Amino acid sequence: MLCVLKPDAYDIRISMSFSKYQFFFLGFLNLCLIKHLAQSQNHTLIFSKDNHFRNCSCSVDIQSCDYNLANLMCNCKNINPPKNKTSYNGDLTIWFSDTSTLGKLVNFTFVHNLKLSLCGASTLPTEYLAILGLRFLRVQAESIQEQSLTITQCNAKDRLCQVPTEPPFHISYLDTSLFNGLPLLKSYSVKNVSSIKEQFPNLPYSSWISATNKSYIVTLIY
């Protein structure tokens, strides 16, 4: 039985056909929804503006790249560019205008539901951004309509639902040039990868990833 967690609590649409399992099923879905609503009351929004990084806690969705509205509607504070990588339990939104900012904010970060918005009209080079534990991604830019991609559907019994403390670890690589405008966001996963360094020599990895000798699921997003 699937409990698909969509990032936007307002956007949950349930379609199902009637069956004798309906009540059981509904009860289960309610549990999923309640759990998700409780978790996603506020989402984190981080952006950089005038050389400051702002970390906001927002209870409503803010139109991408509307910095003034975010400062007004959300609870924001200045932060230093994060040195150590963070892990996010809730939804994370990043507004960025260059790959270096994007890298500082999300490279090798652990997050399930991520939305990336490119602000401004810059063209991005091909660089790889590594995201850990990613399940649902939305991307948006001036030149591309918002697109979304479900990478893992979270099966309630599945360990992929929880923060993984043991293998397989899930690492997604996103090609930053996709923000320059692509018809469709796609992904490709390779399971049972024992060495990212050897099997994907062109992709970046962090020292802790190469240090563990474990099993990875590697997803390429392009």
Ligand SMILES: *[C@@H]1O[C@H](CO)[C@@H](O)[C@H](O)[C@H]1NC(C)=O
């Ligand atoms: C942003 O704030 C949230 C709490 O609202 C915190 O969990 C997270 O670590 C912060 N991120 C950074 C990069 O400071």
Ligand SMILES: *[C@@H]1O[C@H](CO)[C@@H](O)[C@H](O)[C@H]1NC(C)=O
């Ligand atoms: C949630 O966001 C609202 C503004 O959108 C803010 O006033 C409130 O402090 C936030 N709550 C938490 C727990 O950060």
Ligand SMILES: *[C@@H]1O[C@H](CO)[C@@H](O)[C@H](O)[C@H]1NC(C)=O
């Ligand atoms: C960052 O991580 C390093 C090693 O993992 C640790 O020694 C250091 O104290 C951490 N710094 C902060 C600010 O958490």
Ligand SMILES: *[C@@H]1O[C@H](CO)[C@@H](O)[C@H](O)[C@H]1NC(C)=O
């Ligand atoms: C992410 O980190 C890797 C390794 O440090 C680096 O090679 C890559 O360019 C970074 N990606 C971005 C978008 O900053």
Ligand SMILES: *[C@@H]1O[C@H](CO)[C@@H](O)[C@H](O)[C@H]1NC(C)=O
């Ligand atoms: C994973 O790879 C190892 C060694 O490459 C192999 O022995 C094992 O059977 C593989 N497991 C699965 C589930 O494919």
Ligand SMILES: *[C@@H]1O[C@H](CO)[C@@H](O)[C@H](O)[C@H]1NC(C)=O
């Ligand atoms: C990692 O695996 C290789 C071969 O699969 C083995 O030779 C090596 O000792 C392992 N390293 C650790 C730290 O377990």
